[in-house]
Amino acid sequence: MSVFIIAEAGVNHNGSIKLAKKLIDVAVKAGADAVKFQTFKAENLVTKSVQKADYQKETTDKAESQFEMIKKLELDIEMHKELISYCKQKGIIFLSTPFDHESIELLNNLGLEIFKIPSGEIINLPYLRDIGKLDKSIIISTGMADIGEIEDALDILIRSGTKKDNITVLHANTMYPTPMEDVNLRAMVTIGDTFGVNYGYSDHTLGIEVDIAAVALGATVIEKHFTLDKTMEGPDHKASLEPNELKAMVKAIRNIEKALGSSIKKPSKSEIPNINIARKSIVANSKIKKGEKFNEENLSIKRAGNGITPMRWDETIGSIATKDYEKDELI
Numbered sequence: 001m002s003v004f005i006i007a008e009a010g011v012n013h014n015g016s017i018k019l020a021k022k023l024i025d026v027a028v029k030a031g032a033d034a035v036k037f038q039t040f041k042a043e044n045l046v047t048k049s050v051q052k053a054d055y056q057k058e059t060t061d062k063a064e065s066q067f068e069m070i071k072k073l074e075l076d077i078e079m080h081k082e083l084i085s086y087c088k089q090k091g092i093i094f095l096s097t098p099f100d101h102e103s104i105e106l107l108n109n110l111g112l113e114i115f116k117i118p119s120g121e122i123i124n125l126p127y128l129r130d131i132g133k134l135d136k137s138i139i140i141s142t143g144m145a146d147i148g149e150i151e152d153a154l155d156i157l158i159r160s161g162t163k164k165d166n167i168t169v170l171h172a173n174t175m176y177p178t179p180m181e182d183v184n185l186r187a188m189v190t191i192g193d194t195f196g197v198n199y200g201y202s203d204h205t206l207g208i209e210v211d212i213a214a215v216a217l218g219a220t221v222i223e224k225h226f227t228l229d230k231t232m233e234g235p236d237h238k239a240s241l242e243p244n245e246l247k248a249m250v251k252a253i254r255n256i257e258k259a260l261g262s263s264i265k266k267p268s269k270s271e272i273p274n275i276n277i278a279r280k281s282i283v284a285n286s287k288i289k290k291g292e293k294f295n296e297e298n299l300s301i302k303r304a305g306n307g308i309t310p311m312r313w314d315e316t317i318g319s320i321a322t323k324d325y326e327k328d329e330l331i
Helices: 018-029 054-059 066-072 077-089 101-109 123-133 147-160 185-193 207-215 241-258 270-276 310-315
Strands: 004-010 033-037 094-099 113-116 135-139 167-172 198-203 221-225 281-282 301-302
Touching: 004 018, 004 241, 018 033, 018 077, 018 241, 033 077, 033 101, 077 094, 077 101, 077 270, 101 123, 101 270, 123 147, 135 147, 135 221, 147 167, 147 185, 167 185, 167 221, 167 270, 185 198, 185 281, 198 207, 207 221, 221 270, 281 310, 301 310
Parallel strands: 004 033, 004 221, 033 094, 113 135, 135 167, 167 198, 198 221
Antiparallel strands: 281 301
16 A cells, blocks of 8 residues: 655645645645645634744744734635645645534535544544544544543544544654654554554654655655745744655655565565576586595585575585586586
C-alpha cells in the first residue's frame, strides 16, 4: 500500500482563494495525494478573549487576538465548493479539518469521504461522536495526548459507528516548529502496536528527515505543512515547507517505499548477474592429474562463482579427481 501523503495547506492561503489555488498547484506538482485546508467558524472555535499561542504571536500581529487572527482565515461555503472543484480538475483529493459541529456538517454535505480530526479535538466527546456517526475514513492526530486519551477517542469513534480498519492514528507534536528532541517517533509505532490500527505521522519539524524516518518505521499516512513562501505573514508559514522542499519530501518518501521491499531476504533481480562475478568456487591451485586426491595444497578458492561452492570444501578435500585439471580450472 502506497503512503498517503497529505500536503497541509491549512490556513496558509491567508484567506485568499487565489493563494489557495496556488497552494493546490504546488501540492499537485509535488506529487502529494491530497491537499488539506481547515474548516471553521471563528465564532464557534474560540472565545473573543483567548490568547494566541507563543509561536502565533511571533509570526502575526501581537496586538491582534486569536479570534481576530482566525476570522481572517475562514473559508466560506462558496470558497469550499470552488476549491473542491479545482482539486477535482487537478486530480488531487481535497481534504479539510473541521473544528466544530457546523463544519463537520458542511464537509459531509459537500461529500468528503475522509475526515481529519486535529489534535485539539481528541478530548472532545460530542465532536468525536459526530464524526464517528458518519462511518467515513478517519485520520486522527494525537498531539498533546497520552495513550489513554487515544484509547478513549478510538472507543468513541468505534462505538459511534466507524470501523477500526477505517481509522488511521497519526503521532503528532503540536509545537511549531517541533524540536527534534520532542518528536519521539517511536511512540508512533507504540500507537500501532497498542491498538492494532494503521498509523502515520503529522509533522511540524523543520525539514523532511523525520517524515522519511516515519515511513521507514511503517507510517501509512504523512501530513506536512507547506507554503508558497516561509516569510509570508501568518501563523504557520514559518514552520512549513516551501514548494521545492515538499517536492523533495514526496520524492524521498516514494523512494523509501520502493526501498522497503517485500521483507523476504533473497537475491534481488538486479544482483543475480553478480553472483558469478563476486562469489567464489573451488579451483585447481596447480596441475592435477586424473586419479589424484584433492588436498589443501592442490585446491584453492577463487572467483568466479559458477563452479562448486566453497561451502562444499570439506567434502571435496580427500575425493579423487575424475579428470586432469590445469591451474585455476574450476573443479
